[in-house]
Amino acid sequence: MREWIEGARLGDQIAWERIVQHFSGMAFSVAYGKLGDWGHAEDAVQEAFTEAFANLTKLQEADAFPGWFKTIVERQCQRILRRKIHSTMPMDETIIMDAEELNVESIIERKEWQERIHHSIEGLSGNLKLVVQLFYFHGYSIKEISGYLKVSPSALKKRLFDARNKLRTSLLVTDFVSMFNDLYEGGVSMLHIVNGDIVSDKLRKGNVRGDILVWREVYPVGPVFVETGELHQRSPRVEYLERTLGIPADDYVTNCKSQEQILRNFHKYDEIVLWFEHDLFDQLMLSYLLHWFSNQALGHTKLNLLCIGDYPGINLFRGLGQLTSKQLETLSGTWQRVGEKELETGSIIWEAYTSPNIESHVEILNKDTSVLPFAHAALELHLSRLPSPINGLGIVEQTILELIRQGVDTPCKLLQEIGNRLSVLGMGDLELWYRLRSMSEQPHALIKILGSSHTFPDYRKKTTPSFENGKIALTEIGVEVVAGLKDWIKVKGINEWYGGLRLNGDLVWRWDSQRKQLIYMQ
Numbered sequence: 001m002r003e004w005i006e007g008a009r010l011g012d013q014i015a016w017e018r019i020v021q022h023f024s025g026m027a028f029s030v031a032y033g034k035l036g037d038w039g040h041a042e043d044a045v046q047e048a049f050t051e052a053f054a055n056l057t058k059l060q061e062a063d064a065f066p067g068w069f070k071t072i073v074e075r076q077c078q079r080i081l082r083r084k085i086h087s088t089m090p091m092d093e094t095i096i097m098d099a100e101e102l103n104v105e106s107i108i109e110r111k112e113w114q115e116r117i118h119h120s121i122e123g124l125s126g127n128l129k130l131v132v133q134l135f136y137f138h139g140y141s142i143k144e145i146s147g148y149l150k151v152s153p154s155a156l157k158k159r160l161f162d163a164r165n166k167l168r169t170s171l172l173v174t175d176f177v178s179m180f181n182d183l184y185e186g187g188v189s190m191l192h193i194v195n196g197d198i199v200s201d202k203l204r205k206g207n208v209r210g211d212i213l214v215w216r217e218v219y220p221v222g223p224v225f226v227e228t229g230e231l232h233q234r235s236p237r238v239e240y241l242e243r244t245l246g247i248p249a250d251d252y253v254t255n256c257k258s259q260e261q262i263l264r265n266f267h268k269y270d271e272i273v274l275w276f277e278h279d280l281f282d283q284l285m286l287s288y289l290l291h292w293f294s295n296q297a298l299g300h301t302k303l304n305l306l307c308i309g310d311y312p313g314i315n316l317f318r319g320l321g322q323l324t325s326k327q328l329e330t331l332s333g334t335w336q337r338v339g340e341k342e343l344e345t346g347s348i349i350w351e352a353y354t355s356p357n358i359e360s361h362v363e364i365l366n367k368d369t370s371v372l373p374f375a376h377a378a379l380e381l382h383l384s385r386l387p388s389p390i391n392g393l394g395i396v397e398q399t400i401l402e403l404i405r406q407g408v409d410t411p412c413k414l415l416q417e418i419g420n421r422l423s424v425l426g427m428g429d430l431e432l433w434y435r436l437r438s439m440s441e442q443p444h445a446l447i448k449i450l451g452s453s454h455t456f457p458d459y460r461k462k463t464t465p466s467f468e469n470g471k472i473a474l475t476e477i478g479v480e481v482v483a484g485l486k487d488w489i490k491v492k493g494i495n496e497w498y499g500g501l502r503l504n505g506d507l508v509w510r511w512d513s514q515r516k517q518l519i520y521m522q
Helices: 002-009 013-035 038-054 062-083 091-102 105-121 126-137 142-149 153-167 173-180 197-205 231-244 249-264 280-294 325-331 340-353 358-366 375-384 395-405 411-421 429-440 476-482 488-492
Strands: 190-194 211-214 271-277 302-308 447-450 471-474 494-499 501-505 509-512 517-520
Touching: 002 013, 002 062, 013 038, 013 062, 013 126, 013 142, 013 197, 013 211, 013 249, 038 062, 062 142, 105 126, 126 142, 126 153, 142 153, 190 197, 197 211, 197 325, 211 249, 231 249, 271 280, 280 302, 280 340, 280 375, 340 358, 340 375, 358 375, 358 517, 395 411, 395 429, 395 447, 395 471, 395 476, 411 429, 429 447, 471 476, 476 488
Parallel strands: 190 211, 190 271, 271 302
Antiparallel strands: 447 471, 494 501, 509 517
C-alpha cells in the first residue's frame, strides 16, 4: 500500500486506481451503514475519493491512509445527512424488486440463501454489521480491517464471534456453516480477473467478495507474441499501439508491469476466478491467461472460470458489462474449476494466435477446443478479419462499406451499427476509429469524411460533436471494392498485424470465410 500512496502523490494514475480498487468496498460499507441508501452511499464514496486525492500530499504517513480515509468518508456522510435528502428504499425491498425484474426462477433459488444472510445482518448493531460486511462480503482480512477501523485484531474477532452467535437464530445451520466456517482463518482469499472497468465497478457494488484485477489489453489489435513480457517482443507492440490507437507508450508499459506483478503474486490467493464472455476480445484474453497459468505451479491456489455467451431475458447479449450488479451476483459461485485440459487448450490457442505462420492460425480450427466452448467460433471470427478472395477486405472493412452504402453515414451511427452486427468481435471504439482512419488514408482511400476538418479520434484525441455528426461517404474505389470489382490489397497493398501474423505487401493468399479455407492467389 505504501507504494500506491507514494505513487499517487507523484501523479501515478494507476497507483491511484489501485487505492480506489482496494478501499472501495470498505468505504461503501461505512457509508451505507451511516446513510442506509445505496445511491447516497455511492455519492459519499465518490466525494470521499475526490477529497482524498486532492489532499493526498497533506497525509504525512502512508500507513495512516486507511484511518485517514475513513474519517473523510464519515465526513462526506455527515454532509449528505445535513442536506436531508433521504428518499431511500430498504435494502430487502431493492433485492426483491431486482429479483422480480429478472423473473428467472432458477437464478432466484440459487441466490436465495445469500439474500437471507443479507437480510439477517440488518438486525445486527452497527459495529457488528460493518465488520461482517467487510470480512465476509468484501473479503478484507482482519489485518486490513484493523488498519481501516483502528480496532485491534482481537476486538474484531470478538465482534465476528458475537455476530455469529446472534445470526444462529436467523440462519439455517447449513447456510451458517457455509458462510462462517473460516471465521478465525480469515476466510477464503479470492482474486477476480475481469475484462473491463464496468464489470469491475459492478462487482464491487455487489456482494462478490475479494480483490478485483481489471486485465487491460487489446489482443485483437496489433502484434502479439507468445511471451508478452519479453522486452524485444513488447517493444513492437508498444510502438504499434501508440501509432494506431494513440495509447502512450509509458502508460501502456506501466500498466502491463503493474498487472503482471499482481499476477505473479497469485499465490497469496486461495482462489482465482476468471470472468469472461464469448467474444473474440475476451477469448483471446482468456487464452493468454490460461497459457500463463499453464506455466505456473498453482500449489494451493484454485483456478476457476466463469464464461458465458448469454443471459436469461437478454436478447442481444454483448457481455458481462450489460448485467446489473444483482445479475452479476447471480453468477457468483457458478464458475467451474480450471483443470489441465483447459490450461492446455488455452495455451494451444494462444500459441496458434501468436504464430507468424498463417497455417498455424488455420490449423487450430481442426483441433478439439470444445473444453472452452466459445473458442472455436472466436477463432473463426479472428480469421474472418483477414483479406477475403472477393475484394481483399476483412469482415470489419466489408461491413463498414456495406453500412455506408446502405445509408449509415455518420461516425456515431457506424459505431452503433458495427456494435450490433459485429458484437461477437468485442471491438471497442478505439479500434473502430483506427480502422476508419486507415480506410480513409490516401492514396486509394475507400471512404471520405465530408464537411469536417477533424481527424479521427484515438486514446488521446477524444471525439467532438462536429466529428461525430460529420458525413462519411464511399470513394469511387470504395464503391468498386465493396461491389467486388477490385481487390483493395492489389490496389493499395497492406501492412497490418493480426496476433503474431504480419501482413505486408501483396499477399499471395486470402481467407475464404464461407468455405473456411485458405486460398492461394494465382
